[in-house]
């Protein structure tokens with residue numbers, strides 16, 4: 532069984548962060564592991580508070596995984612402060628794992644900040660170079676590239692600017708902000724486009740976490756980058772199409788729709 536690690540924050544309401552990552556790993560048939568970087572008191576409507584795990588404890592969690600288990604891919608999500616970023620980058624340098632997908636989480640969909648604004652330089656200089664794939668959404672890509680993104684052409688330009696900062700591939704996700712759900716990949720040579728119709732739903736909590744974890748799972752399973760993204764795009768689109776009206780705000784996506792769509796038989800006399 533392929534083994535995939537999430538290094539991210541915990542969303543107690545279950546739709547985003549570590550919880551979304553582990554559900555996504557299970558839905559892909561890979562063995563999921565987690566290093567918790569921050570504990571976030573949040574739900575489908577708001578972020579109440581954030582408590583970071585100490586850098587020393589982040590490092591020890593990463594050591595505990597790597598001294599024992601071969602890791603086939605990593606998804607890195609919310610890194611709220613400079614010390615958290617430095618701890619994770621130090622361990623990436625030490626263990627040099629393959630297939631690192633980094634979702635540079637800055638804000639939750641409800642607008643609440645998940646990253647200290649003063650840490651962006653550290654994110655770009657210390658963390659970004661470890662990314663086999665960086666997956667910013669439009670506001671994150673605007674912050675990183677320093678350009679305004681309003682259409683596909685802007686996405687292409689921003690992707691090139693971000694690629695030049697040192698990641699191996701960049702995928703700008705246009706789901707929430709561009710008319711169609713268009714994502715643009717740039718690998719240093721070519722642009723690739725992944726496009727679906729925009730699904731009219733408010734229940735999109737955790738889409739970015741789920742998408743990046745699906746890509747990491749697919750890379751662990753041996754797919755090439757474009758194929759891993761194409762398959763993950765199909766997965767996230769289905770998960771959004773069948774998203775769950777749970778909570779009072781933006782409900783979560785449905786990670787196990789494919790598993791349950793025909794009715795899971797849980798009878799005992801089989």
Ligand SMILES: Nc1ncnc2c1ncn2[C@@H]1O[C@H](COP(=O)(O)OP(=O)(O)O)[C@@H](O)[C@H]1O
Pocket residue numbers: 667668669704705706707708712713714727728729730731732735737738739740742764767768771
């Ligand atoms: N309403 C939607 N309909 C279809 N696809 C969507 C929708 N919202 C997001 N997506 C897709 O979900 C994935 C995650 O993107 P996005 O929601 O922009 O990330 P984030 O959660 O980081 O803001 C992308 O493939 C994006 O195109």
Ligand SMILES: Cc1ncc(COP(=O)(O)OP(=O)(O)O)c(N)n1
Pocket residue numbers: 539540541542547548549571573608609636638639640641645735736737738739740741781
């Ligand atoms: C703990 C934690 N990590 C990341 C996020 C942001 O997740 P994302 O997939 O971008 O989903 P939205 O917050 O935009 O719905 C989070 N909320 N919590």
